[in-house]
Amino acid sequence: NAGVTQTPKFQVLKTGQSMTLQCAQDMNHEYMSWYRQDPGMGLRLIHYSVGAGITDQGEVPNGYNVSRSTTEDFPLRLLSAAPSQTSVYFCASSREGGSYEQYFGPGTRLTVT
Amino acid sequence: EDQVTQSPEALRLQEGESSSLNCSYTVSGLRGLFWYRQDPGKGPEFLFTLYSAGEEKEKERLKATLTKKESFLHITAPKPEDSATYLCAVGPNTNAGKSTFGDGTTLTVKP
Numbered sequence: 001n002a003g004v005t006q007t008p009k010f011q012v013l014k015t016g017q018s019m020t021l022q023c024a025q026d027m028n029h030e031y032m033s034w035y036r037q038d039p040g041m042g043l044r045l046i047h048y049s050v051g052a053g054i055t056d057q058g059e060v061p062n063g064y065n066v067s068r069s070t071t072e073d074f075p076l077r078l079l080s081a082a083p084s085q086t087s088v089y090f091c092a093s094s095r096e097g098g099s100y101e102q103y104f105g106p107g108t109r110l111t112v113t
Numbered sequence: 114e115d116q117v118t119q120s121p122e123a124l125r126l127q128e129g130e131s132s133s134l135n136c137s138y139t140v141s142g143l144r145g146l147f148w149y150r151q152d153p154g155k156g157p158e159f160l161f162t163l164y165s166a167g168e169e170k171e172k173e174r175l176k177a178t179l180t181k182k183e184s185f186l187h188i189t190a191p192k193p194e195d196s197a198t199y200l201c202a203v204g205p206n207t208n209a210g211k212s213t214f215g216d217g218t219t220l221t222v223k224p
């Protein structure tokens with residue numbers, strides 16, 4: 001099993017550009033989530049999904065959109081990139097939910113200039 | 114609102130020098146407390162889940178313990194390969210969708 005995969009590993013955007021961060025898991029987990037991690041800080045929840053077709057907002061959802069059309073995939077869309085969105089983004093999945101152990105992807109390092 | 118505070122922010126140890134990391138938490142109802150290890154440039158890796166006060170779990174040189182207000186990650190005779198950031202998180206039993214993470218403790222073990 002590949003576990004949780006994320007693409008791209010690195011990305012540089014100009015202010016105002018849009019892009020999609022990809023996340024996929026092959027563990028048949030119902031729960032998937034997106035976090036951002038800023039230097040010296042823990043993980044902050046952006047959006048999460050408890051199953052295909054069901055998504056909800058986390059702690060810092062503004063400027064991001066998600067959808068979940070399949071169990072395997074959970075893309076994160078940046079609508080109009082801003083410098084404040086410079087961060088490392090992690091996707092995670094869990095067999096039962098966010099209140100259970102989660103398995104993380106390797107991350108996408110995003111810089112917005 | 115659920116909160117997690119980890120201390121110290123950074124810890125430097127000599128190889129073989131045992132110590133503990135602290136995770137203080139407040140949560141409306143605890144489903145589970147989680148410890149993760151994060152190496153530089155990588156995603157967090159799950160270590161332990163603790164469910165109730167008094168519970169302990171061990172893995173190699175690491176032992177995690179839980180009380181009603183805090184958790185400790187004890188590191189016995191650490192080696193340089195134990196150097197990493199250790200993250201603590203709580204999962205409430207009121208909302209299965211949201212865990213809250215602490216800011217982490219960065220451990221450096223010198224040979």
